[in-house]
Amino acid sequence: MVNYKYTEKDKLEYHEKYQYTQYEGVEFVNSYLRNRNDILAQVNIKINAVLMNEDRTAIENLLLKIHKKHKSDLNYSEANYSNDFYKFDTQSFLEFVLIKLYSKSGLHNKNEDVVFELIRKFEVTKRIYSTYEHTDKWVRRGSDSNNLKNYLLLSNIIAILISNPTGEKKDYIYLNTFLKINDLISSCIYRMNHKYELLLAKVAIEQEMKIFDKFIKLLEKA
């Protein structure tokens, strides 16, 4: 039986370059689906242990708490993309973007540009750092890339951005990153014990499976 090996090693410790991967037929795709099913089962067990009597689909409550936390924080509106907007905390920024997307209040173009830049950085370095600074381009500050929340948040954001794919190039660019980030998340389930992380992981993997189905249907029509 073909084994989906891309979640076996902790991807925060072992970079995966995905270079010259071998073709293994339909069974490889089946192994990927089995892998994600297994990961979800593990996440659900952990969530049940952590949430106890709380609503198991408490993502909205989680986001409400995040929103309250950010009420007085820097508002990443267009007006702030000036010479003063030179540095941001990645987790804060991504939480802000996720809340905006969930509330369907829309993202302005510059926020989308920063999200796309983070996707590019993850694709090139396989890392998301805790702080970035903008001079004539975005550069990372500091060496901390082990905050799982950043990967979880970016994954959830991408899930919303491609929730209704049309088959355009950008859909596939986002999907490619989504698959890689979720490999990383799946490889780090053992690290997660807090409901914040577990809820975001659950949503990320569930959405991945639904989005994957949508892409399969698009390809069948093509």
Place this chain on the structure above:
Amino acid sequence: MRYEFSMILAETNRSKAYLQNLIESRFIPVHIILLIDNNLILPEQRKIKQSTIKFETLEIEFDTDESLIKTINKHNLSYEVVNSLDVNSRELGEAVRRVSTKDIIFSGPGGGILRSEMLSLGKRFIHVHPGILPDYKGSTTIYYSYLIENQIGCSVIELNEKIDSGKIFLKKRYEVDHNDYDFDVVIDPLIRTDALLEYVKKSMDGTVAEIEEGENMGDTFYIIHPILKHLSILKQKNIPFKGGFDESII
């Protein structure tokens, strides 16, 4: 003035396809710089059977068992060896400076990106990108374009400091039959060779011209995830995938 060119080659199927077919078409490089690291086998050196491939009007073959050195010696070509696969090594830079031709056809190890020091040596580095530019910049674009548009293509460009954004001289699209040919080690080198031959022929005829600059346009693709790669290959092989998510898990 007769068009002349040199080459930078690493021991890959693509380089073999290039060199064998250029010679076959009587387009002889003035000089070849061979990048060799005896301690490393490139992933692109996967062996396949000798292949004569025909799809659509394309009929090109190359012998994957014949090493570059063997081809070079067979035809008494001028060459030198650089003992490094680093495409920005000091040694390669010195070899490039000594090359007498303006144009150098570049076929280094996959993923090797020339930096500004190399690009500012007064040479024009010609590269065949396996994707129609500027739409498909970046990596593993042959898979993405097949997945998205059911076709593949090549662009012959001059390398510059931005990835896949140099002057474009030629673009060619190819329909791909449903078959068992490997994208990486068969189809990719064949279509790139076909495009390269056409570029060199046009250069010899004096009919090549810059089509467009693709600097600020198009999308950049990153190394394809194996799942998307499989979906592209399954599509190319006409193998349907029916499968899905276990909803009882939610």
